[in-house]
Amino acid sequence: MTRNQTLADRARQVMPGGVSHELRYRAPHPIYIDHALGAEKWDVEGKRYIDFKLGAASQILGNSCPEVMQAVAEQLTKTPYTGDCHALEIEWAEWIARLYPSADLVRFTGSGTESTMLALRLGRAWSGKDKVLRIDGHFHGWHDMLIKGAKPGTNTAPSLGVPTAITDLTVVAPPSVDAIAALLDQDDDIGTIFVEASGANYGSVPLPDGFLSGIRDLATTRGKVLIFDEVITGFRWAPGGRQARDGVTPDITTLAKVVTGGLPGGAICGRRDIMELLDPGKPRDGLAPPVSHKGTFNAAPMVAAGAIAAMKLLSTGDVQKQADAMAARLRDGINACFTNRGMAAVAYGDSSTCHLYFGGSSIDGLTAAQIRTVPPALVNGLRNGLLERGVDFMSFTSCVTSSAHTPELVDEAIEIFDETLGELTE
Numbered sequence: 001m002t003r004n005q006t007l008a009d010r011a012r013q014v015m016p017g018g019v020s021h022e023l024r025y026r027a028p029h030p031i032y033i034d035h036a037l038g039a040e041k042w043d044v045e046g047k048r049y050i051d052f053k054l055g056a057a058s059q060i061l062g063n064s065c066p067e068v069m070q071a072v073a074e075q076l077t078k079t080p081y082t083g084d085c086h087a088l089e090i091e092w093a094e095w096i097a098r099l100y101p102s103a104d105l106v107r108f109t110g111s112g113t114e115s116t117m118l119a120l121r122l123g124r125a126w127s128g129k130d131k132v133l134r135i136d137g138h139f140h141g142w143h144d145m146l147i148k149g150a151k152p153g154t155n156t157a158p159s160l161g162v163p164t165a166i167t168d169l170t171v172v173a174p175p176s177v178d179a180i181a182a183l184l185d186q187d188d189d190i191g192t193i194f195v196e197a198s199g200a201n202y203g204s205v206p207l208p209d210g211f212l213s214g215i216r217d218l219a220t221t222r223g224k225v226l227i228f229d230e231v232i233t234g235f236r237w238a239p240g241g242r243q244a245r246d247g248v249t250p251d252i253t254t255l256a257k258v259v260t261g262g263l264p265g266g267a268i269c270g271r272r273d274i275m276e277l278l279d280p281g282k283p284r285d286g287l288a289p290p291v292s293h294k295g296t297f298n299a300a301p302m303v304a305a306g307a308i309a310a311m312k313l314l315s316t317g318d319v320q321k322q323a324d325a326m327a328a329r330l331r332d333g334i335n336a337c338f339t340n341r342g343m344a345a346v347a348y349g350d351s352s353t354c355h356l357y358f359g360g361s362s363i364d365g366l367t368a369a370q371i372r373t374v375p376p377a378l379v380n381g382l383r384n385g386l387l388e389r390g391v392d393f394m395s396f397t398s399c400v401t402s403s404a405h406t407p408e409l410v411d412e413a414i415e416i417f418d419e420t421l422g423e424l425t426e
C-alpha cells in the first residue's frame with residue numbers, strides 16, 4: 001500500500017469521508033501534501049505537482065512566499081495571538097483602506113464565510129429589511145443565509161439542515177439588471193444585494209458587460225445595500241480588486257484568501273455610515289454596538305504580520321500582471337490543444353483564472369447551469385490523469401495561477417494537459 005493510501009485509510013477512521021473540506025474528497029483517495037514552494041508542491045511520497053490550486057486561490061504570491069513566511073516567523077517569536085488589540089492590525093487595515101475604493105473602515109473576520117455573514121448582517125441592519133437578493137450560481141461560503149442558489153439553476157439549498165425559514169429570505173436572480181429590477185419591484189422586503197464580483201465561481205460564468213455599474217445604479221436609486229464578494233477577486237483582479245479595476249464601488253466588500261497573505265482569516269470593508277454600526281462606542285437603539293460581531297481569532301497578530309508583508313508585494317500590481325500573463329499563456333496553450341485535436345471546447349477566464357467548457361467553442365449566451373454542466377467521464381478522467389502526471393488543476397474545470405508560475409512551468413503543464421487529453425479522446 002502506498003503512503004497516500006495508508007493516510008487515506010487512517011483519515012477515514014477519524015474524519016467523515018477522511019476530509020476537512022468536501023471538495024478535498026477524492027476517490028479512491030486524495031493526495032497528501034507534505035510541502036510546497038512557489039508554483040510547485042510535493043506529496044508524502046515525494047511526487048511533485050505543478051500547482052494551479054494554490055491554496056484554493058489564496059496563494060497568488062506562490063506557495064510558501066518567503067516574505068510572508070519570514071514575517072510570520074518573526075511575529076511568532078513575540079506571540080502568535082493573545083486576543084488583544086495590536087499595532088499590526090491597524091497597519092493591515094490602513095493598507096486595505098488605501099487600496100479599496102469602498103473601504104472607509106475595515107473589520108477583520110475569521111474566514112470568507114464569516115465575512116459574507118457579517119456583511120449580510122450589516123446589510124439587513126442598515127436597510128431594516130430581512131431579504132437578500134443573490135445571483136444564481138454565485139458562491140458566498142457555506143452558511144445557511146446565502147447557500148440557496150449556490151448550485152446554478154436549482155433555487156434551493158444544496159444541503160440538508162438548512163431551515164426553510166432561512167432560505168425563504170433569500171431571493172435568487174439571474175445576472176440581469178432588468179430581471180433584478182423587476183424582482184425588487186415585486187418584493188419590497190429585499191434590502192441587500194450580493195454579487196460575486198467575478199461572476200459565478202471566480203468567473204466561470206462571467207457577468208454581462210455593464211452588469212456591475214447597472215446594479216450599482218439600481219441599488220443606489222432603490223436604497224439597497226450593495227455587497228461585492230471579492231473573496232476571490234480581491235487583490236487578484238487588481239491591488240484594489242475588481243472594484244478598482246472596473247471603477248464600480250459597492251457599499252460593502254467581503255475579502256479573504258489573498259487579503260491575509262494566504263493565511264487563515266478574512267475582512268470586510270465598506271462605507272463609514274454602515275460600518276459604524278459595528279462601533280461599540282456609538283450605541284444605537286440601546287445596543288452597543290448596534291450590530292454585534294465577535295470572533296476569537298480575528299486579525300491574529302501572526303496573520304496580520306504575514307498579510308502586511310503580502311500587501312507590500314501586492315500593492316504595485318506587478319504580482320497580478322505576472323499571474324495574469326501566466327493564466328493567458330495557459331489558456332492559449334490549452335486552446336491550441338483543443339484546436340489541434342479538433343475538439344469543440346474552450347479555455348477562457350478573466351485575470352489569473354482559467355476555466356474549461358466542453359460543450360462548444362464559446363460560452364457566449366449560455367446560462368450558469370449550461371456552463372456548469374460537464375461531461376462527467378471526460379472531466380473526471382482529465383482531473384485524475386493530470387494529477388497522476390503531476391499537475392493539480394484546482395477543480396474539474398477551473399484553476400488559477402500565481403506570480404510564481406514561469407513560462408517553463410506553464411508550458412510543461414500544457415504538454416501534460418495535451419497528453420492526458422489525447423489518452424482520453426483518441
Ligand code: PLP
Pocket residue numbers: 056111112113114116139140141142196229230231232256257266
Ligand atoms: N466567497 C467566495 C467568492 C469564495 O470563493 C469563497 C470560498 O471559496 C467564500 C466566499 C468562502 O470563503 P471561505 O472558504 O474562506 O469561508
